[in-house]
Amino acid sequence: MRMRAAIRSFAFISLFAATSAFAADKVTIMVGGYEKQIYLPAKLAESLGYFKDEGLDVELLNEAAGVDAENEMLAGVVQGVVGFYDHCVDLQAKGKFVESVVQFSQAPGEVELVSNKYPDVKSMADLKGKNLGVTGLGSSTNFLTQYLMVKSGVQLADFTSVPVGAGATFIAAMQQDKIQAGMTTEPTISRLLKTGEARVLVDMRTVEQTKAALGGTYPAASLYMTTAWVEKNRPTVQKLANAFVKTLKYINTHSAEDIADKMPKDYYVGDKDGYVKALADGKAMFTADGVMPQGGPETVLAVLSGFSKNIKGKQIDLSKTYTTEFVKAAK
Known part of the structure; x- marks a missing residue:
């Protein structure tokens, strides 16, 4: 009896071990609005089956504002965030070490739109005293808005940042005059331009336009994670890097x-042609290999230092805000 029980126990343990060995690595990633074209690699990697190919079970969660996604990661609710790299710099100033492990883009893909109810607005300086839409307070759209206003000679106290998200909520805020201008991405940009309700004031959808607006290449969308989690889960991070580098190559x-055909139909918001055109015009913002563009972190630090009391006077070690190790080792 004891022998049979021992054999059964051994068989169960062996089966459990074998099953565990082949179980997919479970990772939860929060995306700062996965219908936004700037964060397209997250849903595309899932759609192409690249996570599964790497033995990963990735759950993508949606969060309208990057700052909220960042907070979920710091609380340990999710393991990674698809959001802007600038959070890695901002968080280090607060004593929290977070790093970009795959750099998706080298330009923000953002635009400052102004309502056509205000034809006299010709520059960021003309937005003094106005309500400016951002996805969330403390978000990257808020960072960029504050920098552009301060650069134009407007004090932070002389305008109001209003958190309005993106898509339908951003559009409604502009239609209802709750915001007179705002920072947003595709496909929201094309929707407001098509109806003639807004026009572009500052364009950061290409590397060239970004250099003109911000003074250099601005690494934006990325997969970032806490340094502590990366160090403890290196094999899983490598698998994620493999999947995302393949996606960027695609x-x-x-x-x-071709890319649009792989995305959920509701992302087109009833206008597939407009979605495809916006993607064709903007897809050069994505890196080809996930590597941090040279000089990019320095531009981000300069931008944040231009307005943020949190950053000014702090010693930031940029080498700890990103790593190229995993993308360079990607298959």
Whole structure:
């Protein structure tokens, strides 16, 4: 009896061990609005099956504002965030070490739109005294808005940042005059331009336009994680890097139409042609290999230092805000 029980116990343990060995690595990633084209690699990697190919079970959660996604990661609710790299710099100033492990883009893909109810607004300086839409307070859209206003000679106290999200909520805020201008991404940009309700004031959808507005290449969308989690889960991080580098190569070698066909239909918001055109015009913002663009972190630090009391006077070690180790080792 004892022998049979021992054999059964051994068989169960062996089966459990074998099952565990083949179980997919479970990772939860919060995306700061996964219908936004700037964060397209997250949903595309899932759609192409690249996570599964790496033995990963990735759950993508949606959060309208990057700052809220960042807070969920710091609380341990999610393991990673698809959001802007600038949070890695901002958080280090607060004593929290977070790093970009795959750099998706080298330009923000953002635009400052102004309502056509205000034809006299010709520059950021003209927005003094106005309500400016951002996805969330403390978000990257808020960072960029504050920098552009201060650069134009407007004090932070002389305008109001209003958190309005993106998509329908941003559009409604502009239609109802709750905001007179705002920072947003595709496909929201194209929707407001198409109806003639807004026009572009500052364009940061390409590397060239970004250099003109911000003084250099501005690494934006990325997969970032806490340094502590990366160190404890290196094999899983490598698998994520493998999947995302493959995805970036797919974006680099396929047409906007091919890419759009892999995305959920509701992302088109009833206008597939507009979605494809916006993607064709903007997909050069994505890196081809996930590597941090040279000089990019320095631009981000300069931008944040331009307005943020949190950053000014702090010693920031940029080498700890990103790593290229995993993307360079990607298959």
